[in-house]
Amino acid sequence: MDKKTLVEERRRQEQFVAQVQQCDALIYSVCRLYGCRRDNSTEDLYQEIVCALWESYDSYNGDSKFSSWLYSVARNTAVAYYRRHQLRQPEVSLTDLERNFEDWHDSPDPLVGELYYLIDQLNADDRYLTGLYIDGYEYDEIAQMMNLSQQAIRTRMSRIKARLKEIKDRQK
Template sequence: MKEQFLLLIESHPGLIQKVCNMYCYSREDQEDLFQDIVLQLWRAYPSFRSGSKATTWLYRVALNTAITRLRQQPKAGRFAELGPEALQVPAAEESPSEEMAAMYRAIRQLSQVDQALTLLYLEDCSYREMAEVLGISETNVGYKLNRIKAQLRTLISLA
């Protein structure tokens, strides 16, 4: 089970890192959130149904962890078998352009749920996948995305 889990995490390090970048400003906070997400994924892994899409499950857990910012007390013994290699934060991608930095600043002004929806949209997830991750209808996804796009245009034009 450990090997399968590690393979899943290693297959999608950018997914977790993007969630961390979206919800945290400092490198230290990003690293803390990364570790919180990996630990939450490990906890939830036994209930993962391999019939569902792995990225949908990963996003659901990562976004829920980021949004609620659950700060668990250290339980070293509970996760000892996972090993330190799972908690290593991958090297950061190159610094974003000024245009992308402005976009991230505008996205951070949105509500946490709207930030999550924007991240999923930027990852080219289908409306169905977005609805499944966030627990809303596909129609609601479309409505919210139109509202978010208008809001982002306004925020960027004011910057």
């Protein structure tokens, strides 16, 4: 690599780091909604997402907002990460969880904490689907993203909602 290329590479890296740093909180939100469990995996996943973004940085051509591109890469990385680390964990009650919330959850809204707890009970596919729904996507968009029919998404979502209701009732 000649000096000019090195300088160019360095400049690109600095640009990338600055852009990623601006979206730092967005990456955290992806980690929490799609990939993290009740453990200390947030930092691991954060690093994995940053590396995945850097690996595919060349594919970002500036047509869309950087944050949109980042969100989509980060989400896929988080889902894959969750799938790999999908291990059975002991049940933790919502009350116990709330006591330790400060470690990994600083939202002032208790509903957000409850949401983290609820989606943490789902398997990888269901969590991905629920994450997209919570993220504001409509059924037809989710169907397109997951390569499934809209009816299949509705059915699965209905099943997930029933399951979440059951979990929540159990915690009361």
